[in-house]
Amino acid sequence: MNNSATIYALCKKYTDLTDLDIKKVMEVSKSLEIMAEFYESDVFIDVMSRDNDIAIVVCEAKPSSGKSVYNSSVVGEKALRKNEPGALRTLKTGVPSRDIRAMTQEDRFVKQKVFPITNEKKVVGVIIVEKDISDEIKEEFSIGNLSPLKQKNISHQFMTAINSNQIINNNLGDAILIFDKEGFLRIKNVKADTYYSNIGYMDDIQGIHYDNLSLDNTTFDQVVYSYDGNIVEQSEKNEVKVGKYYFVIKKIIMKERDLKLAMIISDITEIKNKEAEIISKSVAIREIHHRVKNNLQTVASLLRIQSRRCTSEEAKINLQESVSRILAIAATHEILSKQISDLISITNVINSIMLNIKRCFNNASKQIEINLVGEDFYIDSDRATAIALIINELIQNCYDHAFEDMTEGEIEILIEGDEDYKIIAVIDNGKGFNVEEENIDSLGLSIVKSYVKDKLIGNINIYSDGKGTKVILDFPLFK
Known part of the structure; x- marks a missing residue:
């Protein structure tokens, strides 16, 4: 079955796209191989299924350089929101997504660029360009102030949390701090060091208690005991200003044995400064x-x-x-x-x-x-x-x-x-x-x-x- 026939069959089976919508997707698919060579990356077309939290891969192209992330074809496979938030976001909003962390159907971490495919101002599909970043994620985080055996145990638990998407993949570009059940910082990434250094922390923050790192005046006990023990991402984002910096903070309670709380900090200073510039x-x-x-x-x-x-x-x-x-x-x-x-x-x-x-x-x-x-x-x-x-x-x-x-x-x-x-x-x-x-x-x-x-x-x-x-x-x- 050729690309056009496959796309038509999958769209008819899984989506409510019209024939004109499907035709537009098929037209764009003709340039997929050109894009795979141009970007030197795997390139895919996904469409939204009737279930709004699932997309379907209807077409793919691999670069001739051999840099493909995939061992086999994923055409016809499902893309879930928790694994590929960027693709589902662009399908819903039509807004392109850049450098979004995602997990492939073969459980590898990738960085995605997602562009909408539109027909008569309606989003009918997305083009996804993917780059493998599995090794980058492992090198991005540091664990310290513990015995080698304890570090190994916590490192395993942390990677399990990432692989099970307890820590949302598209947040890995922000500062991430993981606290143990006593409230002490055990895992941090490079962004966390940068953010806290910028706001005046002179020493290494590894091992410091949450109460001394909190940017929104909450305490560890207040955060932990406000949940019922389930893994629930805080529904409301907390925006704070520290000096000349603006941050959005989210918190996730973890069920791992030694890890209790994940805090994700996004720096929105540039956005705030641009807003002020526009107003002026x-x-x-x-x-x-x-x-x-x-x-x-x-x-x-x-x-x-x-x-x-x-x-x-x-x-x-x-x-x-x-x-x-x-x-x-x-x-x-x-x-x-x-x-x-x-x-x-x-x-x-x-x-x-x-x-x-x-x-x-x-x-x-x-x-x-x-x-x-x-x-x-x-x-x-x-x-x-x-x-x-x-x-x-x-x-x-x-x-x-x-x-x-x-x-x-x-x-x-x-x-x-x-x-x-x-x-x-x-x-x-x-x-x-x-x-x-x-x-x-x-x-x-x-x-x-x-x-x-x-x-x-x-x-x-x-x-x-x-x-x-x-x-x-x-x-x-x-x-």
């Missing part, structure tokens, strides 16, 4: 961007009127391309007119470009699918405008040349990178061309190369053959 900005900035956007749209309207009056087909095409470029610039100003921060969501920009291109180059005889997959990031408005123009030219070039003799085609836009460096790839399955004989005088290509070099301080690489063209941009996030 002037609303007048949004009004300026709103007016610029309106003026650009007026210019675009005038060019459309001029285009309709032209008798020259070449002039009409050139005016149409100019309209597309002006709207690409207007897209960033439209986004800025609705927010105060100068940082712009790059996925919002690209989605606006995709819509503009479809409006400007609508052709009933060609069915061109454009899919955007990747992790969103924010960038200043000047370079966001440069990226908007670059993506506009690349997609426009696909419409003009890649599918010239074809009735249908696909364009994939992939975003990847880390906190310092970003990569954007535009990939089509068109007819391709000879890169050595490319038209270096093309205005569109000149715009792309100029903006990548001068505005993004980055690089551009173009690869093409009879199966399509791949354009990869890489650039630093900060100048």
Whole structure:
């Protein structure tokens, strides 16, 4: 059974997705192998089953590098909320999830990036990119102040707690402190050392009693005896401010013989600071961007009127391309007119470009699918405008040349990178061309190369053959 047939059969068996929803999932699955190679990781598509706490794996792709986490296929397997919280969260909310800890069907710890698949603004599935981190988790925690035999016993109990998900996997990136039945700290991770050092604890906190580490003025007895002995995660998150830092604290009672209480601390200082920064900005900035956007749209309207009056087909095409470029610039100003921060969501920009291109180059005889997959990031408005123009030219070039003799085609836009460096790839399955004989005088290509070099301080690489063209941009996030 091929991928499409398998996806259709599994969706019909386990979900309430419509045929159009399933078709969208099947379309995205065609680019799964490209993504597996691009990310050098296992990539999957999950869909929500009729049981809202269970997802079903309907498609998978493994990298050719041999870095797969899996020994066998997991297509048709169930993904549970307690094991893969990120996948279920994105399926429910449509919000991408980044660096979420999860446990595979083969009981290995992985870090996941999860991106939604949407059809008519409805989330119909998710793309999951996974990286093995089992060894990282074991090295992240320290146990001390006990005899070797006691350390070994507690270490075993702690790993059992992780493997049974008593400690929620997606919290492992936060500070985790584990206290014994007397209230003394026995296990801590590196984040715990960092957080407590930041707020003024000069010495090693290993072995210190909970009452001296509590950030919300609770005592060990108050916490432990407020539960009935069952493993129950505290339903209300407790937000506290310590100095210039903001934290959210959650507590879990443990049933292990020597371990009693887990405290998970999330640092939300950056979020709080950004909220304060947004509030302090002037609303007048949004009004300026709103007016610029309106003026650009007026210019675009005038060019459309001029285009309709032209008798020259070449002039009409050139005016149409100019309209597309002006709207690409207007897209960033439209986004800025609705927010105060100068940082712009790059996925919002690209989605606006995709819509503009479809409006400007609508052709009933060609069915061109454009899919955007990747992790969103924010960038200043000047370079966001440069990226908007670059993506506009690349997609426009696909419409003009890649599918010239074809009735249908696909364009994939992939975003990847880390906190310092970003990569954007535009990939089509068109007819391709000879890169050595490319038209270096093309205005569109000149715009792309100029903006990548001068505005993004980055690089551009173009690869093409009879199966399509791949354009990869890489650039630093900060100048």
